[in-house]
Amino acid sequence: MxxxxxxxxxxxxxxxxxxxxxxxxxxxxxxxxxxxxxxxxxxxxxxxxxxxxxxxxxxxxxxxxxxxxxxxxxxxxxxxxxxxxxxxxxxxxxxxxxxxxxxxxxDPIQRAEYLIRLEAGSAKEIRTAPPADLFEEILELQDDLNAFRAGDPKEHSAEMTKLRQTLQAAQASLTNRLQQLDAQLFEAFEVWDALQEETSDEAEAVRVRKEHVLEEMQGILSNRTYVRNIVNDVVATIK
Amino acid sequence: MVRIVGIDLGTTNSLIAYMDGDHPHVIAGMHGQTKVPSIVGMTDNGVLVGDPAKEHLTRDPAKTIYSVKRFMGKSLNDVSEELTYFPYQLQEKNGVIRIEVGDRTFSPPQVSAMILKELKRRAEAHLGEEVSKAVITVPAYFNDSQRQATKDAGLIAGLEVLRIVNEPTAASLAYGLQKNTQGIIAVYDLGGGTFDVSILKLKDGIFEVLATNGNTHLGGDDFDRSLLEVMIRDIRERYQIEPAKHPDFMQAVRLEAERTKIRLSQEITALASVELPEGKGLYQRDWTRAEFETLVGAFVEQTLHPCRLALQDAELQASHIDEVVLVGGSTRIPLVRQQVEALFGKTPHCELNPDEVVALGAAVQAGILSGENRDMLLLDVTPLSLGIETMGGVMSTLIRRNTTIPASAKEMFTTYVDGQTSVDIHILQGERELIKDNRSLARFQLTVPPLPAGVPRVEVTFLIDANGILHVTAADVRTGQSQSVQVKPSHGLTDEEVEGMIRESFQFAAEDIQARQVIEARTEADAILMATEKALRQSTHLIQAEEKAEINKTLDDLRMVRERDDHRLIRNGISEVEKVTHHLAEVLMDVTLKEALENKKVSEVT
The missing domain is CATH 1.10.287.110 (DnaJ domain)
Structure with missing residues (x-):
């Protein structure tokens, strides 16, 4: 400053x-x-x-x-x-x-995104990316979403009811995941703030650690945006 | 200090207020009424505004314009559904509605300017000084074109519009000043033609709008129309009269519908009665409040969704609202009060007159702008998201709705083809994804030097000012040179058109004065003609035939010039009559005096 x-x-x-x-x-x-x-x-x-x-x-x-x-x-x-x-x-x-x-x-999310851009330069854009461990699950979910959209929402067939239940379960599980991601993000906030206070002589080491935290937050934010978009999609589809 | 007035330019009524020391004060007219009906009547002898125009409505409906606010910043297509309800003809020119009156056409800002001028005159008469600066309120949910149209109306009326302020926020200023409130308040504003809801945080004199929502096409007019439709069907069946064939009668029924609605806020039942055309007697119908509530229930219901959206955008629950404030004449309706109370779970405030509170708040804002009031500050938001058209007809949002204004966003533009020399940009406002579902605001063209594709870089800044009005500037990133941007509004008047209308309004003003002088001279001529004719009858035996002939000749001359539209000729005629009747007056005076004395003697004797 x-x-x-x-x-x-x-x-x-x-x-x-x-x-x-x-x-x-x-x-x-x-x-x-x-x-x-x-x-x-x-x-x-x-x-x-x-x-x-x-x-x-x-x-x-x-x-x-x-x-x-x-x-x-x-x-x-x-x-x-x-x-x-x-x-x-x-x-x-x-x-x-x-x-x-x-x-x-x-807003904490916008704040983190802004800090990452500010520290890393404008070249670093935050892209959306699915969490690696959810890749298979999300592919299946996309199929279910397409199947549900293709069907008649007014139809109360056993198949549609089952699809709806599957989507509702996915929504709950992904919302839960969002909360986990937020918790991880706020942990990273603590780490970053502590590093900003760091006054040790090892400036280079601090710099490396900061870069690491920024990258970690960027990963969390990418996943978070992706998961949130899918949740919104599910909510809009089964409404 | 330059005085700034506050104006509530409403759909049905308009008011003007000013700061009288620390208190806002609404200026009343000659008979103590603060509301000026937003009605303009075009007559052969000039323009009528307010109450006289309201009377004109049933006499000459095709030349009397009401609810013009509904047309501000709109195209003909936007209002096509309700066209049948208006007695006057509408056209469109360059995306702007024109109202046809006789062989003339007027844009909505021109008609609004006539109302503003009447308010300006009222304030000038009350304050004894010229009024040239104003704050004008608009519905919070007005888009850029509607705000710009309001600003244009001010310019045409000879007013510098220092601020366009949102009606619900203005109302919150009036309440805040009075009660020194802190906390979260919701303002529910249901007027004649528009509905707004705003959620504000009041803290240490700062009025921060957290979210706003609304519907610019929902209000008391719709309630009137519901009653009107029922009565028209009724009349058609009962009397075999087609009301639409009698525009004056339609207006009489419409006004009676409005009066019935107002009575039903006080009473449980009301009797509507209107004189039928063709001498068919009196139409009467009993109304109950329950019947009225069934008719308008759906409209009231429609106001609740925007309230929920505003709460959601403010990230609040209804239970977080500390106080609810009611604004607008339609909030007098018991059903509206019940619904608002049920939604927020609080008894709403209505201590301040809901018709006057917006004008009072506009005056408070005027006090802030003039520097008299440095304690209060209003931080308002833009009601609609602003964006530009991108590939595939999708809108890319630059400034989200409910962003605190002033707000700005920068966007970089480049070329797609080698040697391309211009880039077309289309600006929109709205919440939908596809451009066709949003409001087109304006288009402009950036000029770029002919270079390989992707090399030119032009940075465009979109800035929404504190009025909620968009400004666009552009700069070439390579050269650092800024370029002027000629924005062409989709539904607004160009600067040249506004200038033309300002000139025209001066011409109208001159015509108005001319018309008034002719009317005054004619009235005087009629008075002198009548008095002289009477004197001649009384004094046939007192003056010579020659004298009488001379007087009769000047009277004939005056009768002739009286019909001309030149007040100077009429005045000349009047003074000629005065000259030749000088002797007659003296003679008559003597006689009267003598009679008076004789009477006196008689009375003394008895």
């Missing part, structure tokens, strides 16, 4: 000079001289934006308080009556960034 973000009244800014009075801006979001609002840096990551360390366990009340505080500074309502077009545009951009940051970090 850089120096500017440590102060709760300042954030990394897009420029080092006030766009209006040209005086120096060190990170305060309202110019010290003319009090004009300054544009936030386009490079600003969501954790820095909301004044948070790059950790995965977050205090929801705290993040909400920061979100409210920043909106009390940047919200376009506070710049509506003036004629300064620049100020309106800047407040709109800053406010949109703060809102996106809050929406992303408030």
């Amino acid at each position: 850089n120096e500017a973000a440590a102060d709760p009244r300042s954030l990394p800014m897009a420029r080092s000079m006030c766009w209006h009075c040209q005086s120096e801006v060190k990170g305060e979001y309202l110019c010290g001289r003319c009090i004009k609002v300054q544009p936030l840096s386009t490079e600003l990551d969501y954790f820095s934006c909301l004044n948070l360390p790059r950790k995965l366990n977050i205090d929801r009340d705290e993040i909400e308080a920061t979100f409210y505080r920043l909106n009390r500074v940047f919200h376009p309502d506070f710049y509506a009556k003036g004629d300064d077009h620049n100020e309106k545009t800047i407040s709109l951009g800053n406010s949109a960034l703060v809102n996106t940051a809050y929406r992303t970090l408030r």
